[in-house]
Amino acid sequence: xxxxxxxxxxxxxxxxxxxxxxxxxxxxxxxxxxxxxxxxxxxxxxxxxxxxxxxxxxxxxxxxxxxxxxxxxxxxxxxxxxxxxxxxxxxxxxxxxxxxxxxxxxx
Amino acid sequence: xxxxxxxxxxxxxxxxxxxxxxxxxxxxxxxxxxxxxxxxxxxxxxxxxxxxxxxxxxxxxxxxxxxxxxxxxxxxxxxxxxxxxxxxxxxxxxxxxxxxxxxxxxxxxxxxxxxxxxxxxxxxxxxxxxxxxxxxxxxxxxxxxxxxxxxxxxxxxxxxxxxxxxxxxxxxxxxxxxxxxxxxxxxxxxxxxxxxxxxxxxxxxxxxxxxxxxxxxxxxxxxxxxxxxxxxxxxxxxxxxxxxxxxxxxxxxxxxxxxxxxxxxxxxxxxxxxxxxxxxxxxxxxxxxxxxxxxxxxxxxxxxxxxxxxxxxxxxxxxxxxxxxxxxxxxxxxxxxxxxxxxxxxxxxxxxxxxxxxxxxxxxxxxxxxxxxxxxxxxxxxxxxxxxxxxxxxxxxxxxxxxxxxxxxxxxxxxxxxxx
Numbered sequence: 292x293x294x295x296x297x298x299x300x301x302x303x304x305x306x307x308x309x310x311x312x313x314x315x316x317x318x319x320x321x322x323x324x325x326x327x328x329x330x331x332x333x334x335x336x337x338x339x340x341x342x343x344x345x346x347x348x349x350x351x352x353x354x355x356x357x358x359x360x361x362x363x364x365x366x367x368x369x370x371x372x373x374x375x376x377x378x379x380x381x382x383x384x385x386x387x388x389x390x391x392x393x394x395x396x397x398x
Numbered sequence: 399x400x401x402x403x404x405x406x407x408x409x410x411x412x413x414x415x416x417x418x419x420x421x422x423x424x425x426x427x428x429x430x431x432x433x434x435x436x437x438x439x440x441x442x443x444x445x446x447x448x449x450x451x452x453x454x455x456x457x458x459x460x461x462x463x464x465x466x467x468x469x470x471x472x473x474x475x476x477x478x479x480x481x482x483x484x485x486x487x488x489x490x491x492x493x494x495x496x497x498x499x500x501x502x503x504x505x506x507x508x509x510x511x512x513x514x515x516x517x518x519x520x521x522x523x524x525x526x527x528x529x530x531x532x533x534x535x536x537x538x539x540x541x542x543x544x545x546x547x548x549x550x551x552x553x554x555x556x557x558x559x560x561x562x563x564x565x566x567x568x569x570x571x572x573x574x575x576x577x578x579x580x581x582x583x584x585x586x587x588x589x590x591x592x593x594x595x596x597x598x599x600x601x602x603x604x605x606x607x608x609x610x611x612x613x614x615x616x617x618x619x620x621x622x623x624x625x626x627x628x629x630x631x632x633x634x635x636x637x638x639x640x641x642x643x644x645x646x647x648x649x650x651x652x653x654x655x656x657x658x659x660x661x662x663x664x665x666x667x668x669x670x671x672x673x674x675x676x677x678x679x680x681x682x683x684x685x686x687x688x689x690x691x692x693x694x695x696x697x698x699x700x701x702x703x704x705x706x707x708x709x710x711x712x713x714x715x716x717x718x719x720x721x722x723x724x725x726x727x728x729x730x731x732x733x734x735x736x737x738x739x740x741x742x743x744x745x746x747x748x749x750x751x752x753x754x755x756x757x758x759x760x761x762x763x764x765x766x767x768x769x770x771x772x773x774x775x776x777x778x779x780x781x782x783x784x785x786x787x788x789x790x791x792x793x794x795x796x797x798x799x800x801x802x803x804x805x806x807x808x809x810x811x812x813x814x815x816x817x818x
Binding site for chain 2 (some may be wrong): 299308313320321322323328329330331332333334335336337338353361362367398
């Protein structure tokens, strides 16, 4: 199972085993990671699962869709070049080691 | 200090889980018990009427919090536990299995249940409603059977749930008829121009929409076979999905003498009429400052009210006043709604009504009160921030596609910076 590390707003890192095909959001919510709300449950409707993808992973991910890009334009915390919505990050074996950081606010 | 009884939360859905976690975030170190009457650990419901109907998966894929995450925060989860009564005088709960649970403070997050049809035939087999994982799985299976047998799915109610089910049933290849009692779709929550857009889309996808339909009875032997309406028509049905709204579950609270009015009455800090009991989520009716009662069935409301409720249990005031928002997925249209359009006197639109990809801006006396966006993600996100900050474009600005809503947000920030 690929491992994903979620860094909480206070800097605490949580390493999660994620089923391939599942999203980073799903894994982080189920594990009770601090800093993620994910109110809409992964339907790309709320932008409350915003995260920062840590290097070198950003370039290994498929780029955001138009809708994700527009949603990212209005997230509650600062948008950075490595901002993504974690519900759109589908974990695959090639992403073993993926690390994301959650911001201090989502809404 | 004498060891205290736990804080007990009744209901292990979105609101219940949030109350428990917010208690920890607010620094509460005592025992917390989360009591749920389903057998699944806490899960997210919104996908149940959307993606999940198309591809039901394992329940754990909807997990809201796993056992480990709750244990880490010392939240004791009790599943399959039906609470029979609240004994306020003794500060304890009576469970249906005879057990008693003492509490130092109580939070009610009992949710809502699907409103049932009270008509002849309503208890026939394959008459279904949607609330839980099991309901969603049953509806998904029934739709697939209908698609395979060439029998229609009849949906009673043209609101969010009914229309999401209709869209999913079409995607799965079943014939679909929607029977709506009122003259248009989603009429309680949207302007006619939005209803019309959804009517066109559903019809274009082959859904039969019937308005002003007064269902009189369901017929069948064992399983439902048809739905009859007051105008004498009879609609063949392989299954019937009832989507006529929900009933806030205030039964425990009402029986215990808490003030209820189709929902547990709470103030904007989630406090009930008993100062040691709070309530949050779908089970509540919130008294607004103008005296109106607000019943919101949404994740945002559950989460935000739950944060207020946890704070209130610890003696803090954390009113919830953010603009309410909702969403719905039907076919490839993403409907996002923010604010409450009730009482609007003007609606303007921007975008393409035919596609449809537009937003409807609702004004009252020239001020923006709500926005419905159909596949206009950016309008929604920006409107949400405008409403949260009490900002309003003029109707002319809202209707002008060249006017940037973002500019009002930028100006507001500049104004703050200048004032500081």
